[in-house]
Amino acid sequence: MKKRFLAAAGLMALAACLSGCQGSQGTAASTNGGEAASDTSAASDEDKTLTLWIFLNPESTEDARSIVLKNIVEKYNDENENGYQVVVESMNWDKIETAAIQAAAANTGPDIINFFSDYLQTHIEGGTVQPMTQYAEEFIASMPDYLHTADSLKIGGEIYGLPWETRVYVNWYRKDIYETLPNSLDELVEMAAEKTDERGLGFALGLSEGSSASTFMESFIPWIHSAGGELLDPDGKPLFNSDAGVRVLNTMKALYDSGAMDNSVLSMTLDDVQDGFKAGTIYGISVGSHRASTLYNSDLAENFVSAPIPGFESGTPAPALVAGQTLALGKYCKNTDAAFDFITYFFSEETQIEFLKANSMTVRSSLYDNPDVQALENYDDLAAWNEYASTGTMTVHPDDYAELSVSLVKAAQEVIFNGADPKEQLDSVAAWYNEKHGF
Amino acid sequence: MKKGSEKEVTGKYANVPAYIGLILLACITLAPLLWALSTSLKIPSEVIQFPPTVIPSILDFSNYYKVLFASNFMTYFRNSIVVTGVSLLISTILSMHCAYAVARFDIPHKNALMFGILMTSMIPTVALLIPLYIMAVRLNLYNTRLWLILIYTGWRTPVLTWMMRGFFEQIPKELEEAAMIDGCSKVKAFYTVILPISQTALASSALLTAVYVWNDFLVSFTFVTDEKLKMLSVGLYSYVTQYGIQWGELMAAVCLSIIPIIILFVCLQKRFVAGMAAGAVKG
């Protein structure tokens, strides 16, 4: 009896190993390709697959953008003359950097990679992407209504990625609670404090260091710009420990001191802030335009209204913070011609309109005049965001942006909740950052 | 017979605190899970509603529908079953042999060897990922189930070996000696006498591995990017999407994903209940 059981178990194990190996053969192509990437010409004769790493999953039909991606891939696979086949390997958005840098350490990686523009420098320094300057310059020239210019995308004289989507960070309010919207940050503090009641907070900033403190930075940067300051200078040296930086932290502290928000925001990430707003326990938040459709999935949606982030000067909004999903050529790309050809499929008017319908803001400004787009239900929102977006540009962050963000949010936490001196805190972050980079 | 009835009489009163304690404990463990179940049956706008509702006002199965049919759930599910099944078989087989040899054979530096084996499970997984990644690419095992199985098996075997060794050492040597007098070899005695009474240990080991592999995220995420080979934990994580957490779908996926482990548990727990080891010693 027992022997038979063991024999059966052994057989099963063997069978599974074999199936495991089969799986490997099926996909060995992509791995081989990555390794053999150094001699491009030899590999391209045999291997016609291009892998794409992206956060969207064409196998899942839930997110409208996934369906658009699926169509792009199918169209390219049908149309391209050399018989290349794009294979999508989707992964969660906050894992793409990890996966790509790990792969780069082993001298392999995808042919095409999609990431969020904040991490462009991280990918360059991490060795996961290669320049696409020649392709990009030519392509941008053929697309006059593209939001970015070839020069604005250049880093050290080279273009590494093309944003195909754009988003702008805006404030959201409950219009049943805010009769008028604040015109300046000081007014925001004042009004938000008034609106706070036992059910909810007047306004909340997510001050957790979770998700690399991204939600804090999405307020900190526009605010510091509005105060006439900068995060870093063009060489990457810290400028945030200026009067402008101090003013920003003091204003954030005023939100807490005035009771507009309480210490629960200390542990809040973007998702928590957003869910609180949807649940009706927070009356004002700052969230990117790309989250609109998620926000509207609430019983309170009819009371939600978005507006530019107010600035320090009454009536002048803070300069917009703009970012977007970006496509790039993998460092170990087998065939850059074919890969770039695929990338261009994301930018056709038709595709961009599809993405607009799926609530991704387009990078082609002329599409706002397109009748199909104007007929969209959320056209007014889109147009307003687009207009606000033009007051700012996409910033290129340093490769250790995540680390800097976490240090900054910790300084802000000390100032806001523990009464530390803002200047001292910002200075110590700047000193650490200077030392780290040998400035 | 007399003994049994006596036990029942005293038991009736003595078990009351046990009941109370256990039911209380069950409530604590269950409440969050019931909340998850309730969430999975709510429509999106009700999920984030304040004050929250305990029972969904409308029972809505669309979350389950989306998880099952609008994603690659079934592929992930199958991969998880295959990898978990094979890993638990191999790790149990390897560790039971190793543990038995250590417990019953004369092996030089036995204790040092055992401590060495155990030590390998003390290194945190985060340190091993990058070296293993580079090895996988060199060996052309990247994006294969085989690599996942090797890693899971190699990481789980030390603890299992350690556990089973303790178990085998508790078994009186007389059992095998009796069998060997009957003409069995030591190996045959292991398979025919020891293993049948070791079912509690084998079941525990299988369960331990199953839960570990089923829930692991880091390994399956790091070494597999191919959609066709992805495991459930990675697929599940993708419900924590770009636009905020889709609570309803996430919870539906969680509820579906724990079913196989519960089934496995219910099947294996009979082994616990049977109390084979105790019975064998007695007889």
Add this chain to the structure above:
Amino acid sequence: MTAEKKTRRWKDKWISIIFVAPTILLILFVSIVPMVIAFRTSLHDTNYGEILGFVGLKHYKQILLTGDGWNNIFNTILYAMGSLAVVIPLGVMAAVGLNNKLKCVTLLRTLIILPWVLSQTVVALLWKWLLNGNFGPVSYVWFALTGEKADFFNTAWIARITVILVNVWFTFPIVLILTLAALQSIPLDLFEAAKVDGASRRDLFWKITLPMIKPTILTAVVMQSMEYFSMVTLIFVMTAGGPFDATETISLRAFKEGFTYWHLGLGSAFSIVIFVMNILFSLIYVRILRNKED
């Protein structure tokens, strides 16, 4: 006779090698080799995945000579010991309870063990949501009862305790399972003999049950302590180390340094520190439990 003995010994030797070798080889391959590479990495400067010049103990100094590093170590020990202090008694008590001949014991056992089958990510997300100060259901009940807003993650010590309790909720079932398996392999005649001698239920527990399951408890303590020392996801998702670094354990720091900030050298050094702590603590547990025995 002697010849037979010799062949037998020779045969035993080969059998033991065949039984042990596959395990050793596999462990060598997937644990020891990468571990050596990780140790080597910890002695070098790194730039993303690239290993640069040798820097000796620089990273270890960075850990052991700074307040940050010791704060991480303190948090780790607190987290592991705090969790063990609740998990072990709770797991053993529940197992003893479930070992009784109760009605619906199978159902109760299954229900109590359920949290164990969840993954760390799911547990962390679920509890973070339940305990959210602004819209979580637990907070709602708390508010309804006390009239005050609940605060689970925003004060250092409360956050530490919250994280430990969630960890307990999620990991005590494994101790329960191990103990239960051990309890059921205790020969019943031991109890019967003791009962004949007139031992009370309490005596049975302290004099027979506990000594018999002691090896299992030791296993559970070592296993769980290793797991708690190395735990990342649960804490990372729930608090990301905050507030004010109160829940930042070494493993969390190792993960952040390695995979968020890409300081692989420093991250590897943190991992090696965890490894050393695991060994130290395992030795301490074994020593304590052995001494008690004597």
